Amino acid sequence: MFSRFVRQLMAVTALAAASVMPQVQAQPAAAPPVGALTPVNIGLPISNYWPAYIARDLKLFEKVGLAPKFFMFQSGAPLIAGMKSGSLDVAWTGLATLFMLGQGIPLKFVLVPLDSSSQMAYVVNPASGIESYKDIAKSKNIGASTATCSEVSMVLAARAAGTQRSALHASNLAPNLMQTALQNGQIDSAFMWGPWNLLWRDAGYKIVSWDKDFMKDGGVCATTVAIRPDFLKTNPSVGCKLVKVQALAMEAARKDPEHAIRTMQEAFNIPYKTAKETYETLLIPSIESQLKPDSPWTLSNKSAGLTEKLFVAGEALREAKAITQPISRATIAEAVDDRYIREYLDKDCK
Numbered sequence: 001m002f003s004r005f006v007r008q009l010m011a012v013t014a015l016a017a018a019s020v021m022p023q024v025q026a027q028p029a030a031a032p033p034v035g036a037l038t039p040v041n042i043g044l045p046i047s048n049y050w051p052a053y054i055a056r057d058l059k060l061f062e063k064v065g066l067a068p069k070f071f072m073f074q075s076g077a078p079l080i081a082g083m084k085s086g087s088l089d090v091a092w093t094g095l096a097t098l099f100m101l102g103q104g105i106p107l108k109f110v111l112v113p114l115d116s117s118s119q120m121a122y123v124v125n126p127a128s129g130i131e132s133y134k135d136i137a138k139s140k141n142i143g144a145s146t147a148t149c150s151e152v153s154m155v156l157a158a159r160a161a162g163t164q165r166s167a168l169h170a171s172n173l174a175p176n177l178m179q180t181a182l183q184n185g186q187i188d189s190a191f192m193w194g195p196w197n198l199l200w201r202d203a204g205y206k207i208v209s210w211d212k213d214f215m216k217d218g219g220v221c222a223t224t225v226a227i228r229p230d231f232l233k234t235n236p237s238v239g240c241k242l243v244k245v246q247a248l249a250m251e252a253a254r255k256d257p258e259h260a261i262r263t264m265q266e267a268f269n270i271p272y273k274t275a276k277e278t279y280e281t282l283l284i285p286s287i288e289s290q291l292k293p294d295s296p297w298t299l300s301n302k303s304a305g306l307t308e309k310l311f312v313a314g315e316a317l318r319e320a321k322a323i324t325q326p327i328s329r330a331t332i333a334e335a336v337d338d339r340y341i342r343e344y345l346d347k348d349c350k
Helices: 004-024 050-057 076-085 096-102 133-138 149-160 175-183 196-202 229-234 238-255 257-268 272-281 305-319 329-335 339-347
Strands: 038-045 066-073 090-093 108-115 121-124 189-192 206-210 222-227
Touching: 038 076, 038 238, 050 108, 050 238, 050 257, 066 076, 066 238, 076 090, 076 096, 090 096, 096 222, 096 305, 096 329, 108 238, 108 339, 121 196, 133 149, 133 206, 149 189, 149 305, 175 189, 175 196, 189 196, 196 206, 196 272, 222 229, 222 238, 222 305, 229 238, 238 257, 238 339, 257 272, 305 329
Parallel strands: 038 066, 038 090
Antiparallel strands: 090 222, 108 222, 121 189, 121 206
């Protein structure tokens, strides 16, 4: 199902992850006696996931009865390997989950903790003559990180503009390399998430489109809390408790938004004003809204919301040849499970 690039990347990073994860990854925060808590290994990429960072800092996982151990990742491949081997129990991540499903790794999506699509942008060199996604065919070379939200946005923007992915020239570049590529003329435009796109804008490049400009309901870059079903079967309370952690993190941020801003400053080593704008513009779907059948990120309506967004993202990755076989709606729908949100709202996990 995977392209040669993705198979090679995963083979290398899976080996690295297997050899170094126990020694070099972040250690769990000090917790009350483990006998009272449920141990859980959480894979957490370094991204704009400030609710998770707040929860880690304030020991909100421990507060709901979990003993977390966090494994921080720069890319999705070692996270996929950890979920496949069972060394990780929870993935708090983006579209890496599609590659998990494509490998036959069973998942349960229990929550959408944030809407990464709200910060996906098309950034251009002002000299390129590109004024919006509708001009994408004018780009001489586009920066897009393969097998990520970046590539998905490029494919869907091209489709909305009446252009095929195959007609575009694109370079697979990591986010930290794209500004240099813009500066030296290697690329003249790029699709990227925050805070990188804001940093490039502040360096003189221009944001001409956001995902919401060419995709219904703001885009399909889904960030989810995904749990291995075998772990859930053994520890059935964990799903609800992770939803409650999100609720407590949001409450903490309302009281002290500076904490959320600070977590992103530290994660990305970026200026305060960029971290603040990232915090203020990142949309967070309410927990309650995820049970409403007509909400953009509903878990309850398997014909829309998270199920449909993941399906569209998977089809975009297939068009880009990041995957070669489709991931069916039925496969995705089976993984989406709203019972834990219901349990939290109805019973507060009691």
